[in-house]
Amino acid sequence: MRPAPDKYQGWGGVSLDRLFRPASNYYFFDQGWVLSSNGASWSKVLTIADVSRPVSVALVWTDRASETPVKTETNLVNDLDLRIDLSAGGQGYFWQGNNYYTSIDSCARDGYALRNPWPATYERKNNVEKIDIKASDIPAGATQITVRVTAFSLTGDGMDPTSNSQFRQDFALAVENAHQ
Numbered sequence: 609m610r611p612a613p614d615k616y617q618g619w620g621g622v623s624l625d626r627l628f629r630p631a632s633n634y635y636f637f638d639q640g641w642v643l644s645s646n647g648a649s650w651s652k653v654l655t656i657a658d659v660s661r662p663v664s665v666a667l668v669w670t671d672r673a674s675e676t677p678v679k680t681e682t683n684l685v686n687d688l689d690l691r692i693d694l695s696a697g698g699q700g701y702f703w704q705g706n707n708y709y710t711s712i713d714s715c716a717r718d719g720y721a722l723r724n725p726w727p728a729t730y731e732r733k734n735n736v737e738k739i740d741i742k743a744s745d746i747p748a749g750a751t752q753i754t755v756r757v758t759a760f761s762l763t764g765d766g767m768d769p770t771s772n773s774q775f776r777q778d779f780a781l782a783v784e785n786a787h788q
Contacts, residue, residue: 613706613708613738629784632657632787633657633658633784633785633786633787634782634783634784634787635652635654635781635782635783635786635787635788636780636781636782636783637652637780637781638780638781639778639779639780640778641757641778641779642767642776642777642778643688643757643758643759643762643776643777643778643779644759644762644774644775644776645759645762645775646759646760646761646762647758647759648758648759649756649757649758649759650756650757651754651755651756651757652754652755652788653752653753653754654752654753654754654755654783654786654787654788655751655752655786655787655788656746656750656751656752656753656785656786657785657786657787658785659743659746659750659751660743661743661785662720662740662741662742662743662785663692663739663740663741663746663753663783663784663785663786664738664739664740664741664783664784664785665690665692665738665739665740665755665781665782665783665784665786666736666737666738666781666782666783667688667690667705667736667737667738667757667779667780667781668735668736668737668779668780668781669686669688669735669766669777669778669779669780670735670766671684671685671686671735671766671777672685672686672764672765672766672769673685673769684732684733684734684735684761685763685764685766686759686761686762686763686764686766686775686777687732687759687760687761687762688735688737688757688758688759688760688777688779689704689705689730689737689757689758689759689760690704690705690706690737690738690739690755690756690757691703691704691705691755691756691758692739692741692753692754692755692756693753693754693756694746694747694750694752694753694754695750696747696748696749696750697747697748697749699747701723701724701745701747702723702724702728703721703722703723703725703739703741704721704722704725704728704729704730704731704739705730705731705737705738705739706731706734706737706738707721707722707725707729707730707731707739708720708721708722708740709722710722710725718742719740720740720741720742720745721738721739721740721741723741723745730760732760741753753786755781755783757779757781759777762775762776762777763775766778
């Protein structure tokens with residue numbers, strides 16, 4: 609099997625040891641903010657708990673059913689983007705949701721998100737975005753990350769599927785190895 613994520617195996621299996629770490633290693637945010645226009649964003653600065661361990665961030669949202677699903681097209685009604693920014697030594701670094709490799713067949717895949725990917729492209733197919741930052745990609749002296757969620761495209765009411773009177777979307781975020 610290749611390192612996750614993969615279109616054949618998804619995100620892989622559950623690692624139960626992660627469930628028993630101190631609560632200070634986590635940050636959870638559940639539906640506490642509503643994005644109501646394209647380009648609207650929410651951000652949070654978090655402190656890295658242990659720079660010798662990877663940082664993992666997952667963004668999820670409930671996307672309403674699209675009007676006419678087409679198998680060959682993207683069927684998201686509302687599309688959110690996840691980004692992590694980090695500064696150290698006057699240098700900026702960033703990671704984007706679901707940006708893990710340049711080619712699905714690459715032998716260099718390691719299960720971690722690409723740092724400063726070029727070209728910088730966002731994923732447009734899923735209502736789950738994840739970033740796993742390997743410890744060796746966290747520069748010396750770095751202590752904080754900025755997590756940003758941005759509404760790329762809001763074309764329906766993601767909070768009330770019976771209504772389409774407003775375009776809005778809430779979301780949930782889980783972060784491992786960083787806290788407020």
